[in-house]
Amino acid sequence: MQDSKTTNNEKSSKPLGSLQIPISGGREAFLLHLADNALLLAQRNSEWCGHGPVLEQDIAITNISLDLLGQARNFYHYAAQLTGDGATENTLAYLRSEREFKNCLLVEQPNGDWGQTILRQFLFSHYQYLLYGQLQYSNDEPVAAIAAKALKEVTYHVRWSSEWVIRLGDGTKESHERMLKAIDQLWTFTGELFVPVAYEKETIIGFDLPSLQQPWFEKVSAVLKEATLWSPNFGEAVFMQTGGKQGIHSEHLGYILAELQYLQRAYPGAEW
Amino acid sequence: MLTHDTAFLFQQKIDNEIKIEPKDPMPQAYRKTNIRQISQHAHSEIVGMLPEANWISRAPSLKRKAILLAKVQDEAGHGLYLYAAAETLGIHRDEMINDLHSGTAKYSSIFNYPTLTWADIGAIGWLVDGAAILNQVALCRTSYGPYARALVRICKEESFHQRQGFDALLVLSKGTLQQKEMCQDAINRWWWPSLMMFGPRDSESTNNDQSIKWKIKRKTNDELRQSFVNMAAEQVKVLGMTLPDAALKWNEESKQYNFGEINWEEFWNVVKGKGPCNKQRLEARKKAHEEGTWVREAAIAYAEKKRLFTDTFKKGALEIA
Ligand SMILES: [Fe+2]
Numbered sequence: 063m064q065d066s067k068t069t070n071n072e073k074s075s076k077p078l079g080s081l082q083i084p085i086s087g088g089r090e091a092f093l094l095h096l097a098d099n100a101l102l103l104a105q106r107n108s109e110w111c112g113h114g115p116v117l118e119q120d121i122a123i124t125n126i127s128l129d130l131l132g133q134a135r136n137f138y139h140y141a142a143q144l145t146g147d148g149a150t151e152n153t154l155a156y157l158r159s160e161r162e163f164k165n166c167l168l169v170e171q172p173n174g175d176w177g178q179t180i181l182r183q184f185l186f187s188h189y190q191y192l193l194y195g196q197l198q199y200s201n202d203e204p205v206a207a208i209a210a211k212a213l214k215e216v217t218y219h220v221r222w223s224s225e226w227v228i229r230l231g232d233g234t235k236e237s238h239e240r241m242l243k244a245i246d247q248l249w250t251f252t253g254e255l256f257v258p259v260a261y262e263k264e265t266i267i268g269f270d271l272p273s274l275q276q277p278w279f280e281k282v283s284a285v286l287k288e289a290t291l292w293s294p295n296f297g298e299a300v301f302m303q304t305g306g307k308q309g310i311h312s313e314h315l316g317y318i319l320a321e322l323q324y325l326q327r328a329y330p331g332a333e334w
Numbered sequence: 335m336l337t338h339d340t341a342f343l344f345q346q347k348i349d350n351e352i353k354i355e356p357k358d359p360m361p362q363a364y365r366k367t368n369i370r371q372i373s374q375h376a377h378s379e380i381v382g383m384l385p386e387a388n389w390i391s392r393a394p395s396l397k398r399k400a401i402l403l404a405k406v407q408d409e410a411g412h413g414l415y416l417y418a419a420a421e422t423l424g425i426h427r428d429e430m431i432n433d434l435h436s437g438t439a440k441y442s443s444i445f446n447y448p449t450l451t452w453a454d455i456g457a458i459g460w461l462v463d464g465a466a467i468l469n470q471v472a473l474c475r476t477s478y479g480p481y482a483r484a485l486v487r488i489c490k491e492e493s494f495h496q497r498q499g500f501d502a503l504l505v506l507s508k509g510t511l512q513q514k515e516m517c518q519d520a521i522n523r524w525w526w527p528s529l530m531m532f533g534p535r536d537s538e539s540t541n542n543d544q545s546i547k548w549k550i551k552r553k554t555n556d557e558l559r560q561s562f563v564n565m566a567a568e569q570v571k572v573l574g575m576t577l578p579d580a581a582l583k584w585n586e587e588s589k590q591y592n593f594g595e596i597n598w599e600e601f602w603n604v605v606k607g608k609g610p611c612n613k614q615r616l617e618a619r620k621k622a623h624e625e626g627t628w629v630r631e632a633a634i635a636y637a638e639k640k641r642l643f644t645d646t647f648k649k650g651a652l653e654i655a
């Protein structure tokens with residue numbers, strides 16, 4: 063627990079809440095971004111636990127949720143070390159406010175039906191696969207180690223979600239239509255993944271983020287084609303929602319955090 | 335129908351501790367009792383996910399969230415092993431699930447109580463998984479082979495759950511005043527329902543005698559309940575908390591704890607579907623199943639297409655050859 067009034071942090075994070083977590087540089091912000099992405103998607107997927115369409119898949123989505131939660135914890139842990147000043151994985155996850163979260167908009171979108179959850183995972187896992195694929199060679203050793211370990215997990219997420227996209231896209235008329243609707247809902251959040259913000263500059267992350275977009279698009283398109291879901295429109299300029307990475311979120315995030323952070327907020331300083 | 339001789343041989347096998355396997359001849363009633371018990375156990379694992387899943391999104395730390403997610407996932411795995419074990423007796427999982435949804439099949443009444451605070455998650459791990467372990471350890475030597483083997487795997491995980499639950503309570507018991515109160519309150523609410531998990535008194539249990547003779551059950555309800563009380567009465571001291579039973583007292587003569595009377599009226603009402611969450615739990619299961627229909631249908635349709643495709647492909651390949 064901490065009540066931080068650090069002075070040495072640059073102005074990369076604005077004092078928005080009463081409890082401001084010091085973000086002293088772009089690298090910590092980038093770590094928080096990685097952690098927030100994984101945590102939010104873990105939190106969303108975990109809503110399925112006990113409610114999945116079939117027992118085996120209830121287990122599978124919970125597994126993915128656990129993998130993502132593990133990734134989030136690793137990144138928070140490292141970010142907390144760099145931040146110092148009493149920060150822990152829990153202060154970072156539980157005591158930052160809506161405007162301080164740096165996850166992309168895609169991962170905070172509601173689960174919707176199983177098709178929408180699958181598609182969200184699919185779009186994100188393909189991105190994460192390429193991202194961790196680069197980060198495993200980072201000269202920041204802890205980041206490289208976390209990414210390399212996570213890459214094995216994400217490889218499975220990519221396979222699992224791609225198989226489901228194909229199964230549902232090319233399954234029944236109903237499942238096909240539901241998948242088209244899911245694409246309509248979520249495609250608009252994919253652009254943000256590849257538009258670098260201040261803490262994603264090449265000098266900080268070690269590679270050029272936009273360079274991932276083309277390989278991502280090719281992988282995703284290939285699966286969507288096999289799923290009979292592809293349309294040439296996907297290649298065209300679609301207006302993309304952005305802002306999450308800079309703390310401008312959808313209305314959903316406030317509710318997610320209200321639940322996620324409830325106990326830490328209600329009983330400040332308690333150990334659990 | 336088994337002849338008199340085969341019935342005798344069957345009982346002899348049981349008496350000699352030889353496991354009954356799926357293809358072995360067995361009395362119809364033995365098969366039915368096992369189907370009922372194993373599927374009821376499977377349903378309990380699945381419905382049991384709900385009260386605990388209720389706290390996943392609100393778990394108070396990332397570590398607790400990970401532990402809880404993994405625990406609830408384990409319970410899903412238990413359900414899976416058990417449905418598979420029941421299927422070896424010639425019933426399909428769909429049929430069992432239909433019976434659950436129609437109310438024909440039962441599940442453990444304990445899951446019809448609500449999880450109101452975070453401490454309930456600890457209390458469930460400690461008491462509910464604790465009671466389940468006693469039941470299940472006794473069942474690891476049950477006479478039906480596939481059930482016994484499933485239980486061995488399950489028991490390992492359950493004891494892990496119990497330790498984690500106890501640990502969560504231990505942290506609360508050493509925490510702030512509010513946390514201590516939360517801990518005691520959860521114990522108060524979960525204690526009696528946990529005792530009810532062992533079922534009616536031996537004198538009133540309809541299935542006990544035959545089940546014991548067939549070694550489907552190895553210990554009676556009252557025996558198991560007594561071991562549970564003995565265990566919990568000691569462990570609660572480590573927490574510095576109390577069990578909500580004024581009659582709880584060590585009996586030097588019997589070397590057991592005496593304990594008070596269960597509210598049997600409540601017990602039977604919850605069994606009959608009138609517990610605080612019976613409707614809610616069943617509705618949640620049905621909703622998940624119904625909303626998953628299109629997913630299961632799509633998966634089947636896709637698999638079917640692939641099969642046809644492979645068949646035509648093979649045929650084509652043969653023709654070319
Ligand atoms: Fe279990």
Ligand SMILES: [Fe+2]
Nearest residue numbers: 409463492495
């Ligand atoms: Fe358990």
